[in-house]
Amino acid sequence: MGKLHTVQVDTPSHDYPIEIGTGILGDFDILKPYIGQKAVIVSNDTVAEYYLSFLESCLKDNHIEVLSVILPDGEQYKNHESLNKIYDELLLAHADRKTTLIALGGGVIGDTAGFAAATYQRGMPFIQIPTTLLSQVDSSVGGKTAINHALGKNMIGAFYQPELVLADLSVLATLPEREFSAGMAEVIKYALLGDADFLQWLEKHMDALMQRDVELLACAVKHCCEMKADIVAQDETEQGIRAWLNLGHTFAHAIEAEMGYGVWLHGEAVAAGMVLACRLSEQIGCLKQEETERVCRLLQKARLPDAPPAFPFERWLQHMRRDKKVQNGKMRFITLKSLGQAQISEIDDMECLRQALLPFSGSQSVL
Amino acid sequence: MGKLHTVQVDTPSHDYPIEIGTGILGDFDILKPYIGQKAVIVSNDTVAEYYLSFLESCLKDNHIEVLSVILPDGEQYKNHESLNKIYDELLLAHADRKTTLIALGGGVIGDTAGFAAATYQRGMPFIQIPTTLLSQVDSSVGGKTAINHALGKNMIGAFYQPELVLADLSVLATLPEREFSAGMAEVIKYALLGDADFLQWLEKHMDALMQRDVELLACAVKHCCEMKADIVAQDETEQGIRAWLNLGHTFAHAIEAEMGYGVWLHGEAVAAGMVLACRLSEQIGCLKQEETERVCRLLQKARLPDAPPAFPFERWLQHMRRDKKVQNGKMRFITLKSLGQAQISEIDDMECLRQALLPFSGSQSVL
Numbered sequence: 001m002g003k004l005h006t007v008q009v010d011t012p013s014h015d016y017p018i019e020i021g022t023g024i025l026g027d028f029d030i031l032k033p034y035i036g037q038k039a040v041i042v043s044n045d046t047v048a049e050y051y052l053s054f055l056e057s058c059l060k061d062n063h064i065e066v067l068s069v070i071l072p073d074g075e076q077y078k079n080h081e082s083l084n085k086i087y088d089e090l091l092l093a094h095a096d097r098k099t100t101l102i103a104l105g106g107g108v109i110g111d112t113a114g115f116a117a118a119t120y121q122r123g124m125p126f127i128q129i130p131t132t133l134l135s136q137v138d139s140s141v142g143g144k145t146a147i148n149h150a151l152g153k154n155m156i157g158a159f160y161q162p163e164l165v166l167a168d169l170s171v172l173a174t175l176p177e178r179e180f181s182a183g184m185a186e187v188i189k190y191a192l193l194g195d196a197d198f199l200q201w202l203e204k205h206m207d208a209l210m211q212r213d214v215e216l217l218a219c220a221v222k223h224c225c226e227m228k229a230d231i232v233a234q235d236e237t238e239q240g241i242r243a244w245l246n247l248g249h250t251f252a253h254a255i256e257a258e259m260g261y262g263v264w265l266h267g268e269a270v271a272a273g274m275v276l277a278c279r280l281s282e283q284i285g286c287l288k289q290e291e292t293e294r295v296c297r298l299l300q301k302a303r304l305p306d307a308p309p310a311f312p313f314e315r316w317l318q319h320m321r322r323d324k325k326v327q328n329g330k331m332r333f334i335t336l337k338s339l340g341q342a343q344i345s346e347i348d349d350m351e352c353l354r355q356a357l358l359p360f361s362g363s364q365s366v367l
Numbered sequence: 368m369g370k371l372h373t374v375q376v377d378t379p380s381h382d383y384p385i386e387i388g389t390g391i392l393g394d395f396d397i398l399k400p401y402i403g404q405k406a407v408i409v410s411n412d413t414v415a416e417y418y419l420s421f422l423e424s425c426l427k428d429n430h431i432e433v434l435s436v437i438l439p440d441g442e443q444y445k446n447h448e449s450l451n452k453i454y455d456e457l458l459l460a461h462a463d464r465k466t467t468l469i470a471l472g473g474g475v476i477g478d479t480a481g482f483a484a485a486t487y488q489r490g491m492p493f494i495q496i497p498t499t500l501l502s503q504v505d506s507s508v509g510g511k512t513a514i515n516h517a518l519g520k521n522m523i524g525a526f527y528q529p530e531l532v533l534a535d536l537s538v539l540a541t542l543p544e545r546e547f548s549a550g551m552a553e554v555i556k557y558a559l560l561g562d563a564d565f566l567q568w569l570e571k572h573m574d575a576l577m578q579r580d581v582e583l584l585a586c587a588v589k590h591c592c593e594m595k596a597d598i599v600a601q602d603e604t605e606q607g608i609r610a611w612l613n614l615g616h617t618f619a620h621a622i623e624a625e626m627g628y629g630v631w632l633h634g635e636a637v638a639a640g641m642v643l644a645c646r647l648s649e650q651i652g653c654l655k656q657e658e659t660e661r662v663c664r665l666l667q668k669a670r671l672p673d674a675p676p677a678f679p680f681e682r683w684l685q686h687m688r689r690d691k692k693v694q695n696g697k698m699r700f701i702t703l704k705s706l707g708q709a710q711i712s713e714i715d716d717m718e719c720l721r722q723a724l725l726p727f728s729g730s731q732s733v734l
Binding site for chain 1: 380403404405447451454455458459461463464465482485486487488489490511512513516518519522523524525526604605688689691693694695696
């Protein structure tokens with residue numbers, strides 16, 4: 001029990017720690033240096049049931065004025081209505097620029113609450129308490145905040161760093177199996193984009209990780225956070241290598257948009273998206289088919305999809321043209337130079353893309 | 368005709384120039400280094416009628432793909448609906464992170480379009496072309512962007528710097544008299560908060576300035592921009608002295624909220640607010656009554672109100688408690704140590720505030 005690791009994130013705009021441990025959710029000593037006299041907790045109804053009253057008590061016992069805003073659970077609520085609900089509550093509570101906003105939940109809560117913090121009175125301090133594996137290894141770190149727009153995922157947002165990220169591995173015990181797997185997709189992503197040794201380590205330990213072995217999980221979370229901190233320190237606002245973290249995401253966003261947000265979990269879509277990124281890497285001559293198959297096997301071990309749903313190539317294109325990596329109208333993808341080494345590829349040849357997507361382009365393709 | 372002055376703004380996050388001149392609105396040489404292959408112009412129906420087709424032609428002639436978004440004119444449209452209209456158009460036009468957003472208009476357009484630029488895909492480049500005196504001397508400089516919320520003005524926003532500010536004095540010729548005066552309120556604000564010599568200069572030249580003498584106006588705009596650039600360079604995100612620029616604004620925001628946005632022009636409310644700030648400065652023993660009267664005379668010369676509308680003290684308090692300068696629940700005001708020297712004052716003694724507002728606290732006060 002207690003604090004196990006600290007990962008320091010240093011960006012041009014702000015430095016802050018990620019505290020990783022077990023049973024640290026209500027550890028006021030960790031929160032104390034980062035919290036004002038008043039705090040507003042944003043959570044969802046699922047997470048709130050398990051952990052909200054515990055966190056509220058911890059703060060109230062230490063004489064912090066606390067208000068909680070509970071959003072419905074699900075990616076479909078990462079939208080303007082939820083954002084406005086947070087703004088309304090902040091204004092009604094007379095929250096000011098010294099009030100601390102705490103995001104208690106997964107990626108949807110972190111992104112939505114983070115964007116509210118970035119824009120309420122042009123910025124208020126906020127703390128991330130990620131409660132899913134996905135948000136612990138990825139979305140809570142690095143200061144990307146956003147909401148979805150009917151025409152595209154994460155289209156409205158800001159780069160805004162938290163004061164603190166508190167990752168308590170104990171809370172993963174209550175995470176549904178599908179969500180746990182979805183988080184594992186992002187863990188595997190780090191191995192693919194930048195660390196072949198970590199890929200081997202994951203292959204070796206995936207069964208134990210899926211059994212939620214706390215010590216192994218702590219190692220994995222720490223390693224992913226370190227990799228992300230290193231990338232974000234070099235490129236806070238995604239002018240270059242930060243885009244590697246989007247491995248599989250251009251395809252994933254198309255899957256999510258096509259299926260309707262929340263039908264596939266984000267991590268599930270990322271898993272299928274990474275397979276497509278591998279297939280595209282094959283098409284441009286970087287990866288061998290057996291390497292893609294090796295990735296598929298690891299995804300299967302993590303109980304993740306290794307193929308996307310099928311829909312027409314034109315629909316894939318339509319969704320992907322809205323990707324934030326598009327520059328001056330040109331489509332850019334994160335591909336793999338090799339397993340463990342990402343690169344940014346501008347894809348001019350639509351035939352490469354068509355081939356990569358061929359088995360998944362539905363009835364309009366000739367198979 | 369042409370470029371008269373360049374003021375350089377250097378902030379921790381971004382450096383950019385303010386180009387001041389006459390007839391420079393369609394000078395592509397000035398725009399060229401800052402513009403992508405695609406540009407989206409945001410304007411309002413009033414300004415668009417005068418200048419939009421001219422700017423569009425200038426860009427199209429230089430092979431820039433241009434789309435324009437026209438909002439209705441008025442402070443009451445600085446809201447979520449306008450913001451969403453901009454987002455929708457950007458998404459439908461497949462605008463990406465290299466597309467340039469151009470704000471062509473006054474403070475409302477600059478603030479709304481600037482906030483859209485700050486948050487579309489987590490930030491796209493934007494150019495300010497302020498077309499009112501107020502926006503040329505104040506709101507287009509320094510990177511404050513925001514929209515209003517039903518419960519408070521400028522409550523939702525971001526600090527986000529433009530690539531370029533282009534201030535063309537020629538466009539002031541078409542500005543209605545009331546709007547020109549409103550801009551002059553912000554010019555006077557700079558003198559009061561930081562430059563007693565400039566105050567004397569304004570007293571001497573106010574009649575000619577009100578006749579819109581272009582050379583004197585260029586001097587005044589340049590001087591205000593230099594003062595603002597200096598303050599913003601020291602304190603981009605308003606941790607300290609940048610708050611001085613809010614002289615009169617806490618009261619002004621209360622007036623605007625009470626009367627309904629757009630009934631009083633922002634500059635008119637700031638003029639009355641500065642008189643109240645002077646009266647509060649008297650109450651805390653910093654200013655003499657004759658100094659407040661001197662300020663009132665200058666405001667009258669600029670055809671500005673030197674007193675606010677009357678409404679109950681409780682309503683004043685209610686509005687002002689939502690001010691962004693409130694910290695940990697304490698009310699903070701910009702007051703004057705002397706004419707030409709601002710300071711931040713935490714006001715604990717409500718009696719000081721009551722006395723300053725006494726003649727303007729409506730029927731519930733005993734006069």
